[in-house]
Amino acid sequence: MRLHFRSKRLLRFIFVSFLLFVFVVYYYLFAVASKDLPIADHLKKKNIDKASSLLSTSPSPVVERYKEQPVHYNVHVFYYPWYGTPEFDKKWLHWNEMEAKRWPQGQHNPPDDIGANFYPSLGPYSSRDPAVIENHMIQIRSAGIGVLGMSWYPPGLSDDQGIPFDDLVPLVMDAADKHKLKVTLHIEPYKDRNSKSMRQWIKYIIKRYGSHPAFYRMRKGTKELPLFYIYDSYQVTDWKNLFDPSGSETVRNTELDAIYIGLLVQPKHLQELAADGFDGVYTYFATDGFTYGSSQKLWPVIAKQAQDLNLLFIPSVGPGYIDTRVRPWNPTNSRDRRNGTYYTNSFRTAISTKPSVISITSFNEWHEGTQIERAVPRTYKSYTYMDYAPHKPDYYLTLTRQLTSEYATVSSGSN
Numbered sequence: 001m002r003l004h005f006r007s008k009r010l011l012r013f014i015f016v017s018f019l020l021f022v023f024v025v026y027y028y029l030f031a032v033a034s035k036d037l038p039i040a041d042h043l044k045k046k047n048i049d050k051a052s053s054l055l056s057t058s059p060s061p062v063v064e065r066y067k068e069q070p071v072h073y074n075v076h077v078f079y080y081p082w083y084g085t086p087e088f089d090k091k092w093l094h095w096n097e098m099e100a101k102r103w104p105q106g107q108h109n110p111p112d113d114i115g116a117n118f119y120p121s122l123g124p125y126s127s128r129d130p131a132v133i134e135n136h137m138i139q140i141r142s143a144g145i146g147v148l149g150m151s152w153y154p155p156g157l158s159d160d161q162g163i164p165f166d167d168l169v170p171l172v173m174d175a176a177d178k179h180k181l182k183v184t185l186h187i188e189p190y191k192d193r194n195s196k197s198m199r200q201w202i203k204y205i206i207k208r209y210g211s212h213p214a215f216y217r218m219r220k221g222t223k224e225l226p227l228f229y230i231y232d233s234y235q236v237t238d239w240k241n242l243f244d245p246s247g248s249e250t251v252r253n254t255e256l257d258a259i260y261i262g263l264l265v266q267p268k269h270l271q272e273l274a275a276d277g278f279d280g281v282y283t284y285f286a287t288d289g290f291t292y293g294s295s296q297k298l299w300p301v302i303a304k305q306a307q308d309l310n311l312l313f314i315p316s317v318g319p320g321y322i323d324t325r326v327r328p329w330n331p332t333n334s335r336d337r338r339n340g341t342y343y344t345n346s347f348r349t350a351i352s353t354k355p356s357v358i359s360i361t362s363f364n365e366w367h368e369g370t371q372i373e374r375a376v377p378r379t380y381k382s383y384t385y386m387d388y389a390p391h392k393p394d395y396y397l398t399l400t401r402q403l404t405s406e407y408a409t410v411s412s413g414s415n
Helices: 002-032 039-050 061-067 130-142 166-178 195-209 268-275 296-308 338-352 395-414
Strands: 072-079 145-152 182-187 217-220 223-230 259-263 280-282 312-314 358-360
Touching (some): 072 130, 130 145, 130 395, 268 296, 296 312, 296 338, 338 358
Parallel strands (some): 145 182, 182 223, 280 312
Antiparallel strands (some): 217 223
């Protein structure tokens, strides 16, 4: 009898404990977590943000819809894998970029205060986080883009705000391949860059990554060749050694032959890049009028000049530009997004030149406000981040998909 009584007491205790547990969980999820507290107070809750249908690796209507989108391999987007968090990288990388006005004490303080005018939907993330890489590939695929132009430094080298990330190339390629995307490299101005060192690193890239199914190749004549963007190419004066068939370091008609694209900044660069043996030019900058190459009204003229010089012309379009969180003196070069009108006009101007490839600046260059990655409203203390209102966080992915479809229609009609 006492045993039965104790059993009833035990069952009552378990039931009450269960109710208390349910109450605590409910209170945390719907009362505490819903408050508009700084992200720093909820850093461990990042999985809530990542639990969107975009990130889901199991089939869902949203993910399946993205898988149905056509892939346009003649649309490239510049991709930056240089971001870091304490969890994955032992410290913040790039999100805390210096605000130059207060250099050298002007470091931003993530995760609430970041070196960007917009705030990412994922929060300040690590480019090493596999979940982030997966999310990015889904976003890029949803936009109809086919190729990532991944920023690249040789092993052991990086920009002055980050750490080396050559080891991320296979991770990005694996994720890209899963979503039928391709990856090319956007070669940055690494230390002591010249024709001789470039040949060495091109050999490294092709040997290490050239056999990966996501490694991008483009047809040139009867060959399928790799394509490389070379940023700030005008800084090097001995390219002819590398790209001219008679050069001392020539890659032409060797296993290192590729389609090499130089940066067009000034008018003279067209003639110089052609003389040095480059295969084409790109304009990179999203600020209309910032350089000769990025002056969109000149694109039809530049396209014709490039054609006459047997150069590919790859115009770079962008949704806007603003970098005043890291370069406060630079509002002159800001370009308002105008709810997508700036991007649409830029893209359609590029389409009108009938290019073989259009590049987009950028997927995630947050410092310069050129990203098409998802962004969300956010206020921290006295600063309110910009966002895509009145549109949704994925507006520029959706708009990109529409514009790439327009480009595909025009391209197919001109063939």
